[in-house]
Amino acid sequence: xxxxxxxxxxLPLTYFLIVIVGFLALYSASFGKGKIDNAEYISHQLVWxxxxxxxxxxxxxxxxxxxxxxxxVLYAFGILLLIYVILVAQPRLGAGRWVSFVGINIQPxxxxxxxxxxxxxxxxxxxxxxxxGIKCVFIVLALTGLPVLLIIMQPDLGTALVFIPVAFSMxxxxxxxxxxxxxxxxxxxxxxxxxxxxxxxxxxSRLMVFINPNADPLxxxxxxxxxxxxxxxxxxxxxxxxxxxxxxxNFLPEHHTDFIFSGIGEEWGFLGALLILFLFYxxxxxxxxxxxxxxxxxxxxxxxxxxxxxxxxVIINICMCIGLMPVVxxxxxxxxxxxxxxxxxxxxxxxxxxxxxxx
Numbered sequence: 001x002x003x004x005x006x007x008x009x010x011l012p013l014t015y016f017l018i019v020i021v022g023f024l025a026l027y028s029a030s031f032g033k034g035k036i037d038n039a040e041y042i043s044h045q046l047v048w049x050x051x052x053x054x055x056x057x058x059x060x061x062x063x064x065x066x067x068x069x070x071x072x073v074l075y076a077f078g079i080l081l082l083i084y085v086i087l088v089a090q091p092r093l094g095a096g097r098w099v100s101f102v103g104i105n106i107q108p109x110x111x112x113x114x115x116x117x118x119x120x121x122x123x124x125x126x127x128x129x130x131x132x133g134i135k136c137v138f139i140v141l142a143l144t145g146l147p148v149l150l151i152i153m154q155p156d157l158g159t160a161l162v163f164i165p166v167a168f169s170m171x172x173x174x175x176x177x178x179x180x181x182x183x184x185x186x187x188x189x190x191x192x193x194x195x196x197x198x199x200x201x202x203x204x205s206r207l208m209v210f211i212n213p214n215a216d217p218l219x220x221x222x223x224x225x226x227x228x229x230x231x232x233x234x235x236x237x238x239x240x241x242x243x244x245x246x247x248x249x250n251f252l253p254e255h256h257t258d259f260i261f262s263g264i265g266e267e268w269g270f271l272g273a274l275l276i277l278f279l280f281y282x283x284x285x286x287x288x289x290x291x292x293x294x295x296x297x298x299x300x301x302x303x304x305x306x307x308x309x310x311x312x313x314v315i316i317n318i319c320m321c322i323g324l325m326p327v328v329x330x331x332x333x334x335x336x337x338x339x340x341x342x343x344x345x346x347x348x349x350x351x352x353x354x355x356x357x358x359x
Contacts, residue, residue, distance in 0.1 A: 011290075011356060014283045015334070015349050019049060021276065022260075022335030028242050029256040029263045030337075041256060041337060048339040052346035059350030060357070064118075064302060067351075071118040075143070078115040081108035082150040107340035109151045109159045114344050116147060116163060117305035120170050125298035129175030137176060140167060158328025162312045164188075169308040170301050173291070223259065226252040227321050231265035231273070238269030256337045258329055261321045276335075280314045290356050299355045306348045 023045060030041040067074075085099055085108055099106050120140060127136050144167040151160040168181050230244065230252050239245070244266040255263045265273045284307050291303035310333055317332045319325040331338055333345045 008357065011283070011286045011349075011352060014279060014286065015346075018276075018279050018283065018334045019052075021279065022332075023049065024241065025260055025264050025267075025335055026256055026337055028244065028267055029260055044339070045337060045342075048342045051339070052343050055343055055347050056350035056353065059347055060354055063358075064299075064351045064354045067118050068122045068298060068302075071115065071122045074115045075119040078108065078112045079146060079150065082112060082147060082154075084108075086150065086153050105339075107338075109147075109154065109156055110340040110344045112147050112151070113159075113162070113166075113309055114347055116143075117166065117170075117302060117309065117348070119143060120167065121298050121301040121305060124170060124174045124301055125296070133176070136174075137171065140171060143167075156329065158316065158330045161328070162309060162316070162330070165312050166305050166308050170305050173300055173304045174297070223253050224320075224323050224327060227259050227262040228323055230255075230259075230262040231322060234266040234269040234272075236270045238265075238267050238272055241267055243267060257331055258317065258327075258336065259321055260336050261318055261332055264335075265321075277318075280310070280333075284311050284314075287352050290352055294355060299358075302351055303355055306352055309348065310345065 026045055027042055081099065088099070099108060120143065123139065123143070124136065129136070144163055148160045148163050151163075168176075168185070172178060172181060233239070233245075244263050252259055252262055261273070261276070264276060268275070287303055287307035287310070291300050291307065294300040294303055313330055313333050316325060316328065317330050317336075320327055320330070331341045334342065
């Protein structure tokens with residue numbers, strides 16, 4: 001296993017396997033919607049997969065260094081997009097997270113994840129912790145806090161939260177002491193009750209039904225109850241591909257986006273869910289291996305940021321589906337339906353490819 005992980009084909013192969021599994025899961029999730037909708041979902045996802053492959057190839061040609069050179073400009077552009085979303089974007093599903101460009105809906109918060117990792121990697125790699133530690137940490141906190149605040153205002157609490165572990169993990173790799181990170185983490189938890197008053201009503205409802213889904217079984221608790229039913233009904237081997245009832249009969253909301261893992265659990269059972277977890281685990285440890293053996297601090301920071309972001313989204317999405325975390329609306333990378341996330345996360349994989357294959 002270790003020797004295979006170090007080959008040049010292991011990382012691309014793992015990525016392609018996840019994308020293929022995701023496409024099959026999406027086909028099944030949209031199958032019960034009817035032939036017209038099914039064709040629309042599948043055709044859109046195929047286009048995004050092709051664009052993602054183009055993005056990866058472009059990433060290998062352009063190189064991560066070029067993106068690092070323009071990271072500060074991209075950061076400013078990303079912040080402007082987030083402000084534009086708050087001021088102008090029309091709400092969809094209770095939140096204004098999308099902007100339309102030549103007829104294509106783009107989610108700036110997804111784009112900001114890529115820009116954020118690039119910006120922190122460039123900034124931290126330009127300084128040494130021993131010489132500029134405290135000053136740089138405060139700047140990183142500011143660079144983190146601004147997009148987090150703007151994304152919360154959309155409102156999109158789930159996406160905003162993933163920026164924080166990415167920032168702290170990159171700080172740790174840079175040299176920031178673990179004990180300081182723990183202190184800051186505990187302080188954030190202690191201050192979290194004050195954030196209750198900043199949450200929207202629907203976000204408060206999600207937190208309450210997380211504690212007791214049966215408190216509102218036909219309202220805020222409906223999705224998580226149906227998600228648990230779907231996963232539990234799959235048993236060990238599952239009901240079979242295209243044979244899920246919770247998803248195809250539309251009992252489970254958002255079964256092609258945020259809750260696609262629940263459909264996988266229903267149709268492919270425990271073994272299918274375990275396969276998904278193994279593929280993501282294998283992808284992430286390969287990325288961490290690239291970070292460990294990187295020849296420069298910028299490479300190490302980039303690879304770490306990419307791996308932690310993917311890991312956090314996978315953990316949060318799956319925990320959300322099985323009821324171990326509140327519903328926060330984060331897609332499962334490379335599997336959930338959606339163009340912005342698919343392309344952005346593929347560019348992140350392209351960065352790992354670029355670092356690994358760079359001479």
